[in-house]
Amino acid sequence: MPNPSERPKNDDSDAELVRAINSGRQDLFYELVTRYEKTLYNFGLRMCDNPSDAEDMVQDTFLNVLKYLKGFRYETKFRNWLYRVATSACLKKKRRSKFAPDKEISLDDFLPADESAVSMDLPRWASQPLDQVLDEELGGVIRQALMELPEKYRLVIVLRDVEGFNTQEAAEILDLTPTNIKVRLHRARLFLREALKTYYESD
Structure with missing residues (x-):
């Protein structure tokens, strides 16, 4: 021993x-x-x-x-x-898994046509780390929105905003370029913003 x-x-x-x-x-x-x-x-x-x-x-x-x-x-x-x-x-x-969806959604069906024109003013929950928000009042809503993301976008936002990896580390983990990570993260965050628009606009 x-x-x-x-x-x-x-x-x-x-x-x-x-x-x-x-x-x-x-x-x-x-x-x-x-x-x-x-x-x-x-x-x-x-x-x-x-x-x-x-x-x-x-x-x-x-x-x-x-x-x-x-x-x-x-x-x-x-x-x-x-x-x-x-x-x-x-x-x-x-x-x-038997729980896997039959097919994934396309973000293009949900995001604004001109992403660059969307205001990036963040809702109040976005100033907090996502892992903290998941445990608070918006937790269930955000978890559902995360699960509606295609996995390639969900992976990036979970690695960056929940697990705390930086862009270079996420790129290494997913075997992508840092630019691809930034693009996917931007689109994933936009999707979450759109999905939660009703909540934070009435806040």
Whole structure:
């Protein structure tokens, strides 16, 4: 049994923990799981909107992490790499799920014809982090609006506005250019603004 004094401290970086695991400390993999299982579950829930699918996604993610951890490149942030694995697992799970919609909507059917002409004055909820708003009075309305977004837009707004990744990190996770991330984020935010117009205009 490993000496407890050899166990990485709680404040050790993800990279140090991964190095320890890859050096033979397989007993520490559970610590990696406990660091991220809750946030990954919430990510899966926001993408799939189904607790069972979210749980399966978390399990699939950690199975893939265990399988591919030896190939982790330490110049990459582990959290970014983890969410790339999770995104792949989430999309695969969502497409197999019985809860998946028959087809996705097109944002073009809901956004104004001239996006540049839309006032970008933000409603009062938009000054708060989206993850906080989701737990407040608008939570159910915003969650429903998020689920109506096509997954490529929902992924971007969840990664940027809920999970807190910056543009470059989101681009790395989704294998897109930063410009594509900015465009998708802009359109996703516009959609949410339009979807919630009735609420904030009467506020």
